[in-house]
Amino acid sequence: MSGAQTSLYIEALGKVQARRGPSVVDVGPSKQRAVLACLALRAGQAVTAEELQEAVWGPRPPLSGRHLVHTYIARLRQAFEPAVPRRRRLNVIAPAPSGYRLAVDSGYIDVCRFQDLVAQARLQAAADRHRRAFDLLGEAIRLWRDPALTDLEGLLHNSEEIEALRHRWARAALEYVTAGLRTDAASTVLGTAERMAAAEPLHEDIQALYLSVLERSGQRALALARFADIRARLREQLGVSPGPSLAAAHRRLLDGDHTGDDLDEADLPAVERVPLDVGPVRPPWRGRGPMNGALIHRDVDVDALVEILAEHRLVTVAGPPGCGKSALALHTAARIRDAFTGGVVVAEVSDVTDGPQLVRRVLDLLDADPSSGDVAETLGEQQLLLVLDNAEHIVDACALVVDQIVRACPHACVIVTSRERLGLPTEAVWRVHPLAVPAGLELHALVNNPAAALFTQRAMQVQPGFRLHRNNAAAVATICRQLDGLPLALELAAAHLATDTLDGIVRRLEDPLRGIRPARRGLPSHHRSLHDALKRSVDGLSTDERRFFERLADVPSEFDLDAVRGDRDAESPEVDEQGIIDKLVDKSLLSFINRPSGPIYRILGVVQHLAAEIRAANASLGPAPGR
Ligand SMILES: Nc1ncnc2c1ncn2[C@@H]1O[C@H](COP(=O)(O)OP(=O)(O)OP(=O)(O)O)[C@@H](O)[C@H]1O
Ligand SMILES: [Mg+2]
Structure with a gap:
């Protein structure tokens, strides 16, 4: 939206209205407001005239529905851009394929602003910045002038969209109240906790949270009275006694006054796991998901x-x-x-x-x-x-x-x-660096070692009885070390245990690019053998770069540029060795370490096997320039 309209603010989380600064803009009668509400709920997206009709009148709009929608749009445009000539009033409600699009910055539409704030809060919470998350959630919750969305409910027929919006409030409110308890701000979140408890009278986790907030705001007597109400309600309406979360909250209340105590994290619900009755529980996930089970050593x-x-x-x-x-x-x-x-x-x-x-x-x-x-x-x-x-x-x-x-x-x-x-x-x-490898060959060097843990985990998938012990420690440590702690290489090596022994796998390490290739399916296809996985990194190298890369086959695992410089008088003195080495670092074939004595480069053993393979291929083509 252009600067001229930046002060126009559209609100749908209460009475549907528009404001310019402090003054309310007249957005007309209810059907016209319904059109505005529908555009606001899908701000930034194209909404067709048919969708607007359906939102306003339901599945059977009047014959004049389309014409009326156009009229409402024209009037809204006039209200929003009174000073702009009629045909150019396209800055707030823009034309879109077969319909219209609300083109107001998302910071100026309360529904969008709410979502942005909640998203920022979740990122902050995930980074353990709970105070910042709490402040952002508070700002988001305060945008809701009516969590029941009574006005929207009366205006629109899109009941699913309204339910989804209420669900977002419920989840954000749950996060806000939990964050309030975590940051010692129980009194601040009491109003929201009360509202949640009123909206979900039979939801035990939410009622338990409400009791904790009451208790931590110094209202223990009221919390005990509320517990009695909830217990009676559960008995009368569902014929059940309080479950574990409510019973635990009740025990804490009976236990005494905890107002000033440190909060026990175990008393807080795992917010993402609290089921709420309305709307979809989680945002969608499209495409490949993460592997099952925890990642080793990547916290x-x-x-x-x-x-x-x-x-x-x-x-x-x-x-x-x-x-x-x-x-x-x-x-x-x-x-x-x-x-x-x-x-x-x-x-x-x-x-x-x-x-x-x-x-x-x-x-x-x-x-x-x-x-x-x-x-x-x-x-x-x-x-x-x-x-x-x-x-x-x-x-x-x-x-x-x-x-x-x-x-x-x-x-x-x-x-x-x-x-x-x-x-x-x-x-x-x-x-990302490879996993740390065992420092020695004895069993104690493998305990709690990330590379050994990954190898063992994968070995147990093909040999359920596989365990680390004194007799196999040296072989496992050798495998981890020679495969540089690379998870893919360890996984492929372990897969060979389906048809081979540990000693057999150690023998395969003499030529890991040929030797480590178990029968394997699944994506990505270059993960079916170590050779395919590594080769992908050199596929785009030029002839000079490949010629230079082959020199790395025999260098020590850490080296400086002098160790790989070619003969200046040889055939290709113009080869930019520093440029090539920078490119190899960029492609993660080398890593760069900044030492006080000067730059050092590190190469993985499996990458050196690839360099040796390329050297052999180059040798068949003729002598290397620059040597
Ligand atoms: N920390 C870990 N814990 C358990 N398994 C892991 C870990 N890291 C990687 N893996 C497994 O190792 C294999 C290779 O990992 P991944 O595909 O993430 O590597 P990559 O760096 O993306 O490889 P590429 O460079 O080919 O893209 C995968 O099967 C993955 O599940
Ligand atoms: Mg990958």
């Missing part, structure tokens, strides 16, 4: 990513082949899913070959018309987390699409997983 990475996403809208998870980038990104997305009303969309792009295909893949997941060809336009104002997974082979195309999204979609966040960062100015990069 710090997940926390860091959540923190980054609370500040930036684009983060690239980068790191060497198979180190666990995708697994980390999907787990993080699952953790913050509730912060996005539009949910999470995961586009696995390892088989995508160019920009148009990438766009089609994402549009397809969004259920949008693939011919529209514009992801940013389709996302519009949606509050959504997009994960572009395994994108290293199309970084240019990916950067183009992501840049547009970050610029044009103020409520979308993007996580990219790629061995190579995108190089965009808006991008935050989080580097």
Whole structure:
């Protein structure tokens, strides 16, 4: 919306109305307000004339319905832009395919502002910033002038949409009250807790929460009286006694005065698990989900990513082949899913070959018309987390699409997983490292070691009786160390236990690129063998780069540039060795360590096997330049 209209504020979370500064704008009779309400609930999106008719009159609109909708729109436009000539009044209610779109900034529509604040609060809570989350939730809850949405209910026939909105209030209110207890602000949230309890008289978790708020605000006697009311209500209406959460709250009340005590986290409900009767429980998840079970040793990475996403809208998870980038990104997305009303969309792009295909893949997941060809336009104002997974082979195309999204979609966040960062100015990069490997070959070195834990877990999947013990510790430690703690490599190696012994796997490590390739299905297809997974990183290298890369086959695991410099007088003195090494770092084939003595590069053993393979291939082509 242009600057001239920035002070126009549209409200639907109470009486449906518009304000310009402190004055109320006359938005006409109830049917005209209904049209405005319908546009506000879908702000930023196109709403067709048919949808508006159905919202206003239900499934059987009057014959003149379409004409009336046009008239209401014209009058609303006049009310919003009185000084603009009639035909140019398109800044607030813009034309859209077969209908209209409310084009007011989301910060100026209370429904959207509420959703933004709740999303920000959830990101802050996920990053353990509870006080900030509490403040944001308070601001969001205060936007609701009538949580029952009586006016909307009277105006619109879209009862499902209204229910979904009430559900959002209920969930945000639950989070607000819980955050209030957690931050010692029980008295502040008492009104909201009361309202929730009144809306859900038979919901035991919510009633228990209400009792805790009363108790912590110093109203123990009233809390005991309320408990008696609830118990009677449960008996009369459902014929049941209080369940565990209410009984525990009652015990705490009988126990004495806890007003000043530290809060026991165990007394708070796990908010996302409290079922609420209305609306969908969780935002949608489209595309591949995270693997079952917990991630090994990645708590710090997940926390860091959540923190980054609370500040930036684009983060690239980068790191060497198979180190666990995708697994980390999907787990993080699952953790913050509730912060996005539009949910999470995961586009696995390892088989995508160019920009148009990438766009089609994402549009397809969004259920949008693939011919529209514009992801940013389709996302519009949606509050959504997009994960572009395994994108290293199309970084240019990916950067183009992501840049547009970050610029044009103020409520979308993007996580990219790629061995190579995108190089965009808006991008935050989080580097993932392989899992720590055992420091020795004895059993005690394997206890609590992340790489050994992953290998053992996967080994038990194919050999349920597999356990670490003194006799197999050295073999497991060797496997973990020679495979550099790379989760993918460890997983593939463990899969061989279906048909091979541990010692057999150790023998396979002599040539891991050929030896580690168990029978395996599933996505992505380059994860079926260590060779395929690694080769993907060198596919795009030029001839000079491949020639340089082969020199890394025999260097120590840590080396400086001098160790790999070619002979200056040889055939290709113009080869930019620093440039090439920077590129290999960018592609995560090397990692860079800044030492006081100068830059050092580190190479993984499995990557050196790949360098040796390329050297052998180059040797068959003729002598290497620059040596
Ligand atoms: N911390 C972990 N705990 C348990 N399993 C893990 C962990 N990290 C990765 N894995 C598993 O290891 C395999 C490889 O991980 P993932 O696909 O995330 O690697 P990647 O870095 O994305 O690989 P690529 O570079 O090929 O994209 C997957 O099957 C994944 O589930
Ligand atoms: Mg991946």
